Amino acid sequence: MIDTARTRIEVMSSKHASDMLAYELENREHLAPWSPLRTDEFYTIDNWLSLCKNSESAFEKGSEVKFVALDKDAGEIVGVCNFTGIVRGVFQACFLGYSISRKFEGQGYMTEILEASIGYMFDIVGLNRIMANYIPHNVASERVLFKLGFEKEGVARKYLKIAGQWEDHILTSKLNERT
Template sequence: MIETSRTSLVLFTAANAGLVLKYYEDNKVHLAPWEPIRDSGYQTLNNFKVMGEQSEKDFEADKEVRLVAFNKDQTQVLGVCNFTGIVKGPLQACFLGYSIDKRFEGQGLMTEILDAGIAYIFANLKLNRIMANYIPANEGSGAVLNKLGFEREGYARKYLKIAGKWQDHVLMSKLNE
């Protein structure tokens, strides 16, 4: 568990799958412009339990770190941050993905969550680089990354299929200085 002043970050597991599912259900409209279109079986408790089990396995294998940011009494998910595609060897890097509950936007909470998650990744996994990419229209996401010290490295046209269409992305990274 990683504690911040307002949150407790814990690994996404089968045990907390129900609360994580509720987070995505409550924020379905809010997150839709920034997420891939999911099939009908995605947003089910069974699927989230399976994903939680896989998250645990991937954590143990140093493949991914999927963190859930809870309120202090761990009854509500405030946001998530995922460090995926972890590559060791000469690259020592991963990708960062994240989202915040609509009710907590603009309060500096995502920055607080990511700052703690990034510190954990750099200190414990000893990675050299964390890469994060965002759709140019998502100015809030760009602002969070800039606050955290990410630097722009490029621009990728039609990088990911998000909300049903190929979207350009700004490519950012943060180095473990």
Template sequence: MLLLAPEKAQLMLDYYLENRMHLNPWEPQRDSGFYRLEHWQQQLTDNRRLFAIGSALKLVVLNKNASEVIGVCNFTNIQRGIFQACNLGYSVAAKYQGQGYMREILQAALAYVFDELNLHRVMANYMTSNQRSAALLKQLGFKQEGLAKSYLKIAGIWQDHVLTAKINPAH
């Protein structure tokens, strides 16, 4: 798991091109610029800046020979002060789905966010139809906190989302 360098933008572009159909039902509609190398070079540069100022941690997991992306794990909207919380989003390549990679990735990433960043709460929301995410978050100890109607516009449609959170076990 790492913050991918801008020089490795082709890996991200390949991930999203290869998994476009797999990810489409779970993500916002993307414009054509999203699928360009320049976009990913800028995005990876921005990811490093956001980490440096403490507002996001956008991790990429590569296969053993670092030739392709297995998945991504993003902790965004990091808030300090009295909240000490963030939002979690993630995706895994279609060919790695169902093999336990995302559980392993999220376990390690959550340990870092709780132990090193010392955040108190991580919030993760999923569409009501996404039973894989529901099961994964439950396995990881996320607790359901509610249902947000028409919460995010995913695949061009306003979708209801189940709201979950995990509290830092050390707090």
């Protein structure tokens, strides 16, 4: 568990399944422009129980870390961040993905959550590099990444199919300057 000024960050586990479902349902429209197309199955408790169990297993194996950030006062999910595709050996890197609830957007929560989570990935997990990619017109995501010290590395054309369309992405990374 990681504490920030306003949140408690936990590894996503089975205990979060119903809250994650509520988060996704409440933010369905808000997150749609930045997400793959979702089937109705995505928005079921069975799916979220499975995803949360997979998160626990992946954490134990060291292949990914999915965090849920909870508001310290209300206990509701503020946002999530995922460090996936962890590669060890000479690479020591992963990919970062994240989302924030519409009601907490624009208040500095995502920066606060990511700053603490990235610190964990560098200091505890021991990674050297975290890569994050964003759609060029997602200016909020761009602003958060650059505020956190990510640097632009290039552009990947038709990188991911988001909201039913192949979207170009700006490629960025942040290096662990402590190593």
